[in-house]
Amino acid sequence: xxxxxxxxxxxxxxxxxxxxxxxxxxxxxxxxxxxxxxxxxxxxxxxxxxxxxxxxxxxxxxxxxxxxxxxxxxxxxxxxxxxxxxxxxxxxxxxxxxxxxxxxxxxxxxxxxxxxxxxxxxxxxxxxx
Numbered sequence: 001x002x003x004x005x006x007x008x009x010x011x012x013x014x015x016x017x018x019x020x021x022x023x024x025x026x027x028x029x030x031x032x033x034x035x036x037x038x039x040x041x042x043x044x045x046x047x048x049x050x051x052x053x054x055x056x057x058x059x060x061x062x063x064x065x066x067x068x069x070x071x072x073x074x075x076x077x078x079x080x081x082x083x084x085x086x087x088x089x090x091x092x093x094x095x096x097x098x099x100x101x102x103x104x105x106x107x108x109x110x111x112x113x114x115x116x117x118x119x120x121x122x123x124x125x126x127x128x129x
Contacts, residue, residue, distance in 0.1 A: 001033040002129050003067060003103050005112035006043040013044075013057055020113040023129065027111070035065035037102045039095055067106050069098060076101040080124055087123065091116050100126045 004027075008020045027034060041061050048054040077097035084091050091097055096116040103110045109129035110117050120126050 001035050001065065001106065001108040002027055002111050003035045003037065003099065003106075003108045004040070004064075005099060005110060005114060005117065006040050007113040008111055009040065009044045009061070010047065011113065013053075018113065020111060023111055027129070033065055035067050035106070035108055036061055037067045037069055037099060039069070039099055043095070067102050067108065069102055070105075073101045073105055074098060076105070080120065084119065084123060089119055089123075091119065096120070100124065103127070 004024060008024055011018060011021050012024055041058075044061060045054060045058060048057055077094070077100070080101060081091055081094055081097045093114075093116060096114065097120070100110065100117060100120045102108070104125055109127045110121075111129045112118075117126065117128065121128050
């Protein structure tokens with residue numbers, strides 16, 4: 001299972017090209033199990049400008065596997081953020097810690113275009129795809 005991060009979806013829906021979008025395309029062609037969490041859905045949809053696009057993108061995202069975020073996930077995310085800070089590394093977007101913790105708890109890979117996840121994967125069992 002692959003949780004696709006906001007950064008990749010934004011590029012995908014904007015028809016941009018790059019390594020992460022190419023990996024998403026390959027995952028779709030290989031019929032991989034693709035997942036999202038509530039934060040990714042919120043981040044993607046809040047940037048949509050037109051109502052027609054909003055409905056189309058909402059439909060695509062809501063058809064994917066949905067990984068819920070529990071209280072324990074939020075606590076784990078805070079612990080991850082704090083552990084990084086102790087190592088002198090500040091994660092720019094704490095939301096990324098919640099997404100990473102969601103991946104870890106669900107044994108999901110993360111497909112991203114965001115250096116925070118690269119840093120997190122060096123210190124926690126976050127699997128990049």
